[in-house]
Amino acid sequence: MLDTNALILLGGLVICLLLSHKQITALYKKIDTGYLKKYLSFSPSSSPAGSRKNSSYGAKLEPLPKPTPLMITPEQVKNYDDRPWRPFRWPYHQTMSIFKLDINHWLDMDKYYWHYIQEKERIWLKYGKENIDWLPGSEDACFELMETVVEHMTARYPLLFTVLEDKGSDGKIIKNELTKEVLDMTLPLKENPLIYVSKLAKEDFYIVKKNPEDGKHYLVAAAVPFPGGSFGIDHKIGKHLDVIHDDVPYYHEKLKKSMERWFERLAPENPVERASWYISWDHKLKVSNVYRIPKFEADTVADINSTDPKEFNVRVERQTLRRLPKSQAIIFTNHPVFYSIEEMKNEPLVPSLIKKIIYEGPKDIIKYKNFEVLRDHISTYLDSLIKRQIDKGIIKEDTPLKTLPTYPFAYWAKTDFDFVNGWLNPTVDKKKFDYSATAKDELVYEDD
Numbered sequence: 445m446l447d448t449n450a451l452i453l454l455g456g457l458v459i460c461l462l463l464s465h466k467q468i469t470a471l472y473k474k475i476d477t478g479y480l481k482k483y484l485s486f487s488p489s490s491s492p493a494g495s496r497k498n499s500s501y502g503a504k505l506e507p508l509p510k511p512t513p514l515m516i517t518p519e520q521v522k523n524y525d526d527r528p529w530r531p532f533r534w535p536y537h538q539t540m541s542i543f544k545l546d547i548n549h550w551l552d553m554d555k556y557y558w559h560y561i562q563e564k565e566r567i568w569l570k571y572g573k574e575n576i577d578w579l580p581g582s583e584d585a586c587f588e589l590m591e592t593v594v595e596h597m598t599a600r601y602p603l604l605f606t607v608l609e610d611k612g613s614d615g616k617i618i619k620n621e622l623t624k625e626v627l628d629m630t631l632p633l634k635e636n637p638l639i640y641v642s643k644l645a646k647e648d649f650y651i652v653k654k655n656p657e658d659g660k661h662y663l664v665a666a667a668v669p670f671p672g673g674s675f676g677i678d679h680k681i682g683k684h685l686d687v688i689h690d691d692v693p694y695y696h697e698k699l700k701k702s703m704e705r706w707f708e709r710l711a712p713e714n715p716v717e718r719a720s721w722y723i724s725w726d727h728k729l730k731v732s733n734v735y736r737i738p739k740f741e742a743d744t745v746a747d748i749n750s751t752d753p754k755e756f757n758v759r760v761e762r763q764t765l766r767r768l769p770k771s772q773a774i775i776f777t778n779h780p781v782f783y784s785i786e787e788m789k790n791e792p793l794v795p796s797l798i799k800k801i802i803y804e805g806p807k808d809i810i811k812y813k814n815f816e817v818l819r820d821h822i823s824t825y826l827d828s829l830i831k832r833q834i835d836k837g838i839i840k841e842d843t844p845l846k847t848l849p850t851y852p853f854a855y856w857a858k859t860d861f862d863f864v865n866g867w868l869n870p871t872v873d874k875k876k877f878d879y880s881a882t883a884k885d886e887l888v889y890e891d892d
């Protein structure tokens with residue numbers, strides 16, 4: 445007599461013999477096989493390229509919000525500025541602080557695009573899995589992310605990304621007109637999907653999946669060359685969100701429950717965005733030295749003290765969250781955008797808000813963001829900007845200090861922006877605040 449297991453195995457074999465390969469693939473796509481797939485497809489952790497057709501194109505995506513084409517040319521991107529983030533809140537409480545995302549801004553474009561794509565390549569070659577990695581079981585999500593990024597970039601920026609060849613269910617060959625690179629994404633893929641994603645978009649990507657066994661959300665893959673804190677992705681991958689956010693002030697008391705509830709409900713058609721910020725004096729991308737946790741190195745303090753306060757920046761971590769319909773993975777993007785304090789000096793209350801938050805914000809947030817280490821060095825400068833705003837009549841001595849009405853953006857951000865220059869700051873000579881050249885110098889490390 446055959447036992448139950450043997451019967452199940454025999455049944456499986458008969459089904460496999462009866463179904464063609466195509467039918468099996470179709471069936472496989474209908475059920476959530478994320479955790480089963482690891483047994484069926486390539487193991488990307490050991491072989492980045494994958495040795496055979498590792499996924500398939502062509503399954504119909506749910507109707508998702510589609511971006512509107514933005515007809516900027518590579519030449520115009522050279523002067524193009526992104527939306528001006530000013531995510532300063534007062535009173536400052538730790539909250540989810542998420543906003544509905546206009547899908548046009550899922551993956552933004554600006555004049556630093558080349559800089560970030562080049563840095564991604566350098567970081568991948570030098571640091572490898574410290575910054576870009578994927579676990580078995582994440583293949584479907586990585587593949588779907590690549591498809592979604594390709595769809596977005598070609599639809600939103602038709603003059604920046606050209607489809608050279610569309611082989612239908614076998615994939616596409618794309619030309620990135622900004623870097624001039626031709627990306628052959630036809631099957632079988634020669635690289636892990638995350639490598640293609642990193643050659644298309646300047647954002648960092650985190651891929652999160654729910655484990656049906658414990659109901660928790662885990663980081664299963666990541667392409668994160670520019671982490672906001674001093675961590676390598678090798679310390680976060682495979683961990684669930686509670687562990688990843690363990691050091692985040694008030695996470696357990698104020699964020700955890702609402703985040704869990706929110707993740708359960710997140711629908712593919714309702715993406716969101718949020719932004720957090722730190723203060724930094726450089727544009728170093730892999731590690732923002734100002735933000736070393738738990739301890740900062742001695743030379744960090746020396747660096748801070750020898751830097752002119754006018755050189756200090758607000759590093760905004762601009763983030764988005766969306767769910768992919770097929771794999772059900774949650775995609776979290778993060779992208780650093782630098783604004784010097786000097787370039788925001790004509791915007792009512794901005795210097796006052798920064799000063800207030802770094803001295804009087806919640807104690808644990810001040811510590812987490814290392815404000816204590818740098819605030820005394822920049823406080824005289826901030827005071828001079830506040831006085832300047834009063835003298836110029838930009839604010840009054842008794843103007844109440846509270847979150848800007850245009851939060852999280854600068855007051856001059858508008859939707860009918862200049863198509864050639866994007867959001868060019870009208871309050872200062874923006875050319876003075878183009879940090880491309882400085883960043884290039886800062887990013888060359890001695891051992892490179």
Ligand code: HEM
Pocket residue numbers: 539540541542650652663672673675680685688689691692693699703706719720721765774776
């Ligand atoms: C609504 C969803 C989320 C909220 C409200 C949230 C909130 C936060 C907050 C408040 C911080 C501290 C820095 C800051 O002030 O922003 C943080 C850090 C971080 N978050 Fe999230 N987060 C969310 C989703 C995610 C997801 C999906 C990931 C993906 C893995 C993630 C990964 C991280 C990482 C890696 C850090 C840095 C932790 C460190 O300092 O070591 N977050 N998050």
